Amino acid sequence: MVAESLTETVAVGLAKGFKALGDPARLRLLSMIAARAGDEVCVCELTDAFTQSAPTISHHLKVLRDAGLVASERRGTWVYYRVVPSALAALSQLLDTSAMTAGVNG
Amino acid sequence: MVAESLTETVAVGLAKGFKALGDPARLRLLSMIAARAGDEVCVCELTDAFTQSAPTISHHLKVLRDAGLVASERRGTWVYYRVVPSALAALSQLLDTSAMTAGVNG
DNA sequence: ATCTTGATTTGACGAGTGTCAAACTAGGTG
């Protein structure tokens, strides 16, 4: 990761992703969804695991969805969420590169 | 990354880190600092590269510092910033694990 | 059609955030 490669435009897009992760509730939501490993998680399961109200959970899921970190699908009465691995990988890679770059040379 | 391993307390700490990255200016700042690879970057260099005012840049650097992502040191008239690789690695790892977990199994 | 359950949307409110101008601190120079 080089400074010149991170233009304002690119930074805005990436920041959107990190911003979505910048809330404990959303981080836990993503964690629970990711733990399903390919399977989806019903929203009802998620709301049950949190103290926050259903509208609040729905709001957080929307933020994660708008950031492209998760995707949702309705099947009958229930809505299922799953992670978007490539999106998470992109964010991870940015930090990983930074860490390595910082440790490798001088 | 398993859902049960991400307790509320842990989530709060990690979210703090991601939250600090959730702003384009801070992401670019971190990028510029990380690009120095072991060396430090003078604040004067950073302020010159941004359209925002010096107080604003100083504020963003403080947010990154409070999140433990960067460290600062004063030498004479100037203040130098450097990344904290372990902190970035921790955040990166969380996302990396998520992505892999989600892609590996069902 | 009516009712029930699951999920999202709307509206509102308090708390937090990004930004700048102005004031202030830290260190060096005349």
Next chain:
DNA sequence: CACCTAGTTTGACACTCGTCAAATCAAGAT
């Protein structure tokens, strides 16, 4: 000392965010 440059802190303001209650939408059951 006075002065200057580098950087941070303070105060203020508009804007966003997290949260919930109430209303609404979606799909099935009676």
